[in-house]
Amino acid sequence: MRNEMVGAVVRRAIEHPEFRNELMENPEQALSEHGFSLEQEDLREIEGVRRELRGDGDDVEQKLIAIAERYGIEPEGDRPNTRD
Numbered sequence: 571m572r573n574e575m576v577g578a579v580v581r582r583a584i585e586h587p588e589f590r591n592e593l594m595e596n597p598e599q600a601l602s603e604h605g606f607s608l609e610q611e612d613l614r615e616i617e618g619v620r621r622e623l624r625g626d627g628d629d630v631e632q633k634l635i636a637i638a639e640r641y642g643i644e645p646e647g648d649r650p651n652t653r654d
Contacts (some may be wrong), residue, residue: 576615577641584634591601594620 583590592600597616601608608616610639623633638644 573641575606575612576619577638577643578642579608579616580619580638581616581643584638589632590630590634594623615639 579593579601583593589600589604592603593616596642597613597620601613603618619637622637625633
């Protein structure tokens with residue numbers, strides 16, 4: 571379950587830059603305001619993600635995509651168009 575919840579947070583951070591900014595500034599408030607109710611283990615995992623994103627000057631989007639892949643998440647923009 572933890573991977574699913576953390577993955578959902580990562581997906582939201584990829585798809586919504588304003589959420590990503592809020593998450594970096596005040597994670598507990600951002601999570602609460604966006605309807606996430608996480609356990610302490612989940613919050614520790616999110617803190618690890620935040621530390622990764624604050625690392626060297628690499629592109630935050632690319633870091634988030636790499637993190638998402640660890641959780642088995644495909645960002646919306648990476649899915650093939652199947653509505654034809």
